Amino acid sequence: MTYRSTRNQIITKLFTATLLLLAVAPMFAQGGxxxxxxxxxxxxxxxxxxxxxxxxxxxxxxxxxxxxxxxxxxxxxxxxxxxxxxxxxxxxxxxxxxxxxxxxxx
Incomplete structure (x- = not known):
């Protein structure tokens, strides 16, 4: 693997984890x-x-x-x-x- 493809995979995984976190967080929110x-x-x-x-x-x-x-x-x-x-x-x-x-x- 090249450096560029490894870097792209890491960025893709990080982006996916961030989107998943942002999508799940409102489900745990409670009213104030x-x-x-x-x-x-x-x-x-x-x-x-x-x-x-x-x-x-x-x-x-x-x-x-x-x-x-x-x-x-x-x-x-x-x-x-x-x-x-x-x-x-x-x-x-x-x-x-x-x-x-x-x-x-x-």
Whole structure:
């Protein structure tokens, strides 16, 4: 056999195997509805502890922010309003977002 005919046979076998694989693969495919449903149920199961952790983090951020604002206020800094708005926004975000996500998954 020549090099060219051996090469052609290998290419033909490889092409046939690829076509066979591509023809058989869709038969084993499954719908994604079950997987999405399972993922949504898993998120629902884990959401209550995550929500509690987020509220605890929000409380901690609020406490630390309150201490920083108090410190700046007693020292007479001029940018106390920016500090209050920044920590207030962070607190509102950390406390309100879990409620919106709960409503989304309910």
């Amino acid at each position: 509805a079950t997987a999405i449903s399972n993922a949504a149920n898993d998120i629902k199961d884990y959401w209550d502890p995550i929500k509690l952790i987020l509220k605890a983090v929000g409380g901690l951020v609020g406490f630390i922010g309150g201490l920083r604002v108090y410190n700046k206020w007693t020292n007479g800094d001029q940018d106390v309003n920016k500090e209050i708005l920044g920590y207030g926004g962070a607190m509102i975000f950390l406390l309100v977002v879990p409620e919106f996500v709960t409503a989304f998954f309910a």
